[in-house]
Amino acid sequence: MQISINDADVFVSTGGRTPDKDAPVLLFLHGSGQTHLSWLLQARFFANRGWSVMAPDFPGHGLSSGVPLTTIEAMADWCHTLIKAAGHKKVTVIGHSQGGLVAMELARRHPEIVAGIGLIALALAIPVNPQLIGMAEDNEPAAFDAMVTWGHGHDGAFHDHPMPGNSHIFMGKRIMAGNPEGTLAVDLKACAAYADGEKAAASITQPAMVILAGDDSMTPCKQGQALAAAIPHAKLVKIEHAGHMLPVERGDDVNKALRRLFEQTGA
């Protein structure tokens, strides 16, 4: 699905289905340097089970035109515009990593539009290693390498993908390499600069779930637990033996958990 926002063409994956106007809406937000393909195992899954799925590529990512937004706050406002443009009043928002920060900030700034919130592989803040930001600025392929190496757990490192024949590591690199040059650095800086995680977390009154990966070396599990504790009523789900790229590494487990959240939100 293509939507025009602020004069830029935005691509929104609907999981291969024509959205049903009456179905509850799920908004999936990808992480730094990623695209809607982070939701390879969620978009089609939920779109075919009665939900209306929106998995956008943020501006300057994937199949969307425009330039990358530079702050988490701007991304949250952009999401609000996107939801309105698509004609929706309320959505359940699910964010992975950076997308999780955007989801929290969206809930803080526009609480009326958020029915529930799912945060995957996230902490209260993502204080990106300055070395990684430097790499993303000076030598993107090296930054992609570092991200996919640290971003995956056992299955990723051993190229053991739930979709037969696929490689997490090389798929991950290609997805990032497909974005315009410089995209990753803009994203990482936006993450590093975001300091309102505590406030945003505390403001969430909607049903919430935090899904963490046991072997996450980018947003360590411990910090994710602190996030869950900071959100009133948040459910915590921990998936062992998985890395930061949880939605692709453990699609089945993540979907099972999200389903419980969606039952709760009535979304």
Next chain:
Amino acid sequence: MSKSFGFNTLGLHAGYTPDDRHGSRAVPIHQTTSYMFNDTEHAAALYNLEVGGHLYTRISNPTIGVLENRMAALEEGVAAVAVATGMSAVFLSILALTSQGDHIVASSQMYGGNINLLEHTMSRFGVTTSFVDPTDHDAIAAAIKPNTKMVFGEVIGNPGLDVMDVAAVAKVAHAAGVPVVIDATLNTPYLMKPLKHGANIVIHSLTKWIGGHGIAMGGVIVDGGNFDWGQNDRFPTLTQPHFAFQGVNLWEEFGPAAFAMRVRSEGMYNIGPTLSPTNAFHILQGIETLGMRMDRHMANTAELVAFLKDHDGVAWVNHPSLPDHSCHDVAMRQMPKGAGSIVTMGIKGGRMASQAFIESVELASHLANVGDARTLVIHPGSTTHSHISADAMKAAGLTDDLIRISVGLEDINDIKADFNRAIKIAQKKTSAKGS
């Protein structure tokens, strides 16, 4: 633990995690046609590409899946599909991109089967091919037409042994918005990974060096994920709604893996050249030692080339490692570990002498294969390439005295002794006849 493994480690481990239930360390052979669904929802999800998993072995299988993941890892591709033979890998790749009225630019220096498929089979279905010299990049550029869907070639031409400069060919093809498809059978990912040089799809006959023991047929298609299929309107099979799966747009929903998904979702569903799980197991055994074997293949090749070069019964020897080979520089730059273990030569005395040589070897095997652990010899002009035209033979660099050698893993002194003996017998026979 380092999470980024080297070639040999990946060859042993990639694609497989011992299962919880039995802990089998080696990859089990899942000799089954079908798989239990958890419930009707699970069945529907598998049929609609919503979840990972297996539903029917024509489409995918756990043992074959390990092989696919392992090949994707070794080639640094985003996804792989393994098939019954190298030929079916070539065919399914063409099927994934072309329709009636489309066009392919292909190297004139290829395995005879590849040339025949394009020239005689695909042409009957309205897909035409222009064959060009793979080292003439201007000719490749000039041959690309608005309906061209791929530039196809081999890194090391068989049996001419010209070496394609993959980066240069990719530059020309990409400038025209066309992907590069490489049959990398003769180099294996150990000697060169074409995707790293700009190729977009890599095909192997697994029957050869990768399986490596002459015991199992197999093929694989590896998707580099490094081609923008949406940049023009040339690739409707990937960018327009699929005929099945509720009209999925593969480029939008699977991105870099769109091509591999098309191969599986059409080639395996509607044609079905499925690899047997047992053959997948045998090929996996081969991959476990691919790096070690290739080192040995290359060491033996270097010694044999030097030996033949100095032999006074040998009219000529051809291998890209030789400084006077026309593609020597490209070969050394692309394949610093060695330019493959196919060597060609002619025996003094012409075609008769070459045939006599083949009939006189005792250790080397006279048969129609390459990449066995054992040393192989053949006269392509009367066998593997006998179905192609005289012009195509010339273009493929095939002279009528040409002997193709696939250097094996035996002790090199034994190979040398066998060849020395056979060369002498061949010369005796032909000079006796000549006098």
